[in-house]
Amino acid sequence: MALVVTGGAVRLTGSGLGCSTWPQCEPGSFTPALHEATSIHPFIEFGNRTLTGVLGIIVIAVALAVCTDRSRARGYRAFGVVPLVGVVLQAVVGGMSVLLDLNPAVVGVHLLISMSLVAASAVLLYRHGEGDGPVRWLVPAREVWLARALAGVAAVVLALGVVVTGSGPHGGDDEVAFRFAVDPVLVARAHSLAVWVFVALLVTLLVALVRGGAPLRARRAAYLLLAITLAQGAIGYAQYFTGLPEVLVGLHMLGAALLTASTAQTVMTLRRR
Template sequence: MSTTSTTSPVAPPSPSLLQRLRPRWTVPAVVANLVAQVVIVVTGGAVRLTGSGLGCSTWPQCEPGQFAPVFHEAMSVHTAVEFGNRTLTGLLVVLSAAVALLAGLDRSRSRSYRAWAWAPFAGVALQAVIGGITVLVHLHPAVVGSHFLISMALVAVSAWLLVRTREGDGAPVAAVDRTTRVLAAVLGAIGAVVLVLGVVVTGAGPHSGDEEVGYRFAVDPYAVARVHALSVWAFVAVLVVLLVRVARAGRASAAPAYPSPDGTVQPARGTAPVHPHAPADALGRVRRAGLALLVVTLAQGGIGYVQLFTGLPIALVNLHMFGAAVLTAALALVLGTLRVRGAPASALPATAPA
């Protein structure tokens, strides 16, 4: 007589709260973080342009012994502007923390992606410290300028994180040829120069951060503005060349090919080469992102010239700062379209080609 033992199947562990939220909320959290990173540039610009940098006399408290200002009739608008910017910083901490929890702890994604997901949270924490130092050093223009440039870096990182969130973790495949990728690297370098020169122009002009001191950097603001404008035109020139090459590559992909003497198939004459492993729609993504960047750049340049010839009104200067943030995000998105990533080979079915 034999006995048989039966074992009941073990139920799989129930998913955690983060695992349940991750599929629906990761992309919205990343987008919200990017939007907030751009908006805080606008509110920070308002602090600088209205001379409200010392609206709160200390940090992290607004006034000694209190985190929030006491609202009364004699309170100046500077306190409200500065405290409003600090409040938005608190919201940005929440959003960047949500991104870190949803994307930074996602074990199904690569280690590099998870590291990118933690970057906004670390950057916001750094910005909070630099903001406090800015108050303690009485709005030194170098510290104020670095505060803005770090914001631009956070906008770029947040835009790049959006690109990485929407793609897989497979090996990157270039969508364009090497020459076009070199042009894109040059474009990114010139973009950084444009931002730095913009900071110098603002720090040398009447909106340097302190309404009681007109000129903080000891340079000629008009001379620096001309150099800044030249860097923008160089940026536009490189971008146009890049777009022309992408357009030629698009024509090459649609044009009939002809056999070369060595037996390989070559694109029609007069067209740029197409990367052999790029998906069919990759060039369209590059072209659309590049055209959007061109529109933003031309609009930003127009605002810059108008504000210069109209005496630097606060509203236009703040709009110019907003445009700088949008341009930075658009540039990061363009760079993200130059290659594509699919699912890693380990994640594909056994019957699918790697």
Template sequence: MAAIALWGNLIAQMGIILSGAAVRLTGSGLGCSTWPHCEPGQFTPEFTMEAGIHPFVEFGNRTLTGVLTVFALAVLLVSWRWLGHKGAGFRRLAWVPLIGTAVQALLGAFVVWLDLHPGLVSPHFLISPVLCAFSMVLLVRLYDGDGPVRRAVPQRAIALFVALAAVGFVVLILGTVVTGTGPHSGDAGEVTRIAMNPVVATRLHALAVYLFCALLAALLVVLHRSRARREALVAAWWLAGLTLAQGVVGYVQYFLGLPELVVFLHLIGAALFASSIAWVGARTVTWQEPVSPGTDQDALEGTEAR
């Protein structure tokens, strides 16, 4: 039951990114003119020749929010009912998907009411990869031990990961800026765009990616030289492979003029990118009981034991 709830939550959090991408790439952002009803006095969409499939694409994205809510509630239930031995920290973390989904839904309402203003569309997207990251930590925590949290890699690896995660979030932010300056506004009509040169935005995004890759390479060197735990190495190498693939897709979409299918693949990569960063972070610590006193996996000072 716990595994179903936590895996389902992570997959649904990734899924809402893809359904949101479908809304944007099909120009269905204003397929429903109001919120929470699709049209005034009409909760569900109706097919018309003028609107086509746009109301159904937009309403489908809203419906998936309901699925997210169900899984978020399930995560909360299992964390309190069956996973109490994971400690108070785990139970507090279990609130994040539900709170984040509620904030996401409210922000989505303002996005519609303000006609897809980019100042709201970008934060609306960024909430989702953050929730993917928290959901991944919950999942890793499920399969780890039940003891006090301890450092599982050298301190310099922890410092590198913190910098890596910060730059990774900047990469995501700049990615939304690139989208906000590009052709995929989210609606077929006139929509406010970010007043920035798309080429400049793309180059800034690429520079952030290069910095991220440099930090990831440094982290891999430190992990190998310190003979870090296998779990941390596996997660870091998966992140490296995913980052490389995401970079290839990014260059392809740029040189092909941002075709919808390639942009969609890039957004799939963004969901996996955020989750994989969190996977690496969760593997730099462990909740397993130490094999013997005095190991190099020192207890984290100032961190709540459970």
């Protein structure tokens, strides 16, 4: 999630091309060059890249710990590699976004990979506390399908959010003019509609969990997701009606990461191994 925040800071401060190339920051140097004309932008971008390196070390350690745990099932051990693969892919796509002058499609994929990493990490953390027996759902099939639909709509919400951002004013660099050739208002409304579908599914699921006497852990996870969703929606509307100020946009990105993790957690709490 910290990487989502720092990546957002890069974009919102216009530091997307603070480092002019990749994997180096400047030709012949992996760090920003110091001279009189140096601005803060290279250091913001370099800080984001440094955090990616720190995250890379962490996911390598996690992968080694999970994959070498012979007491666990093969599927769990194999899943331990997913965050590592995601970080490598995320770094490469991030580099491509610099080399392609912050093409909004590439930048959007970069963010979606980050969100996928958040979801995968939440699932891996939950799986760490599970056993390795067959999956046993703790709720009726209706609630299971509602949860799966909720996760699917969450993915649509994130994808439309990327398009909204790619058509808006925060391109990552003041000199980069290329944006998605779509009506920002129309896309924002589509994004909002998807969010309301998500809210409707979540409320339906929560009511079913409460009435059906679902485990307390599952109900708490759903309540937390509802709270995050409402806060995220409030921030979304606030930023839309106030001209997309950088602080609110940054909070909205953090909220998207929290919503992603909470959605994954909610789905996982409906089962047991």
